[in-house]
Amino acid sequence: ETGVTQSPTHLIKTRGQQVTLRCSSQSGHNTVSWYQQALGQGPQFIFQYYREEENGRGNFPPRFSGLQFPNYSSELNVNALELDDSALYLCASSGQLPPLEQYFGPGTRLTVT
């Protein structure tokens, strides 16, 4: 049990729709990262937030956006969903930069039809 929770667990959306995924970090962790993991692959870094500001981004288009809130929760928003967005979305929190350890949530499984 890492103390990092994600909601919802599963989600089915239609191509073109928008989706918001949520993550609640461990208390006191001021850094949260989001990852996309397609079936059979390693997680791909989407972006990282530190003290409510985006401070790092992977190779994902602008339709992937995020927010981090002062209460250690965060959101991942994806607009104009595409079929290839179907994946497991993971968030991870850490208490420092650079992280000695990242604590991962259980993930949200997104299916786009």
Added chain:
Amino acid sequence: SQELEQSPQSLIVQEGKNLTINCTSSKTLYGLYWYKQKYGEGLIFLMMLQKGGEEKSHEKITAKLDEKKQQSSLHITASQPSHAGIYLCGALGYNFNKFYFGSGTKLNVKP
């Protein structure tokens, strides 16, 4: 960008046997992280290595980072069915604001 290559991609071993998983980086690593993932679930942190030549152990799992900090190995001694899962190596980008994962090694342990 950082690239991490893991080998083998998959591994099936008999319970009780030893095994090694390798992770090779295209660049010198700030730190190398090992995670375990059960199918479709979140990642569990195993170990982090920072110094060249460093070695860490936890229960029956030992991880090493080579002197040049570009290769790491994860060794499991006397494997058990509970060791089954996907093992992922990860590394920070040089600005510490990106994180990269290898593609994973799928381990099955036959009782």
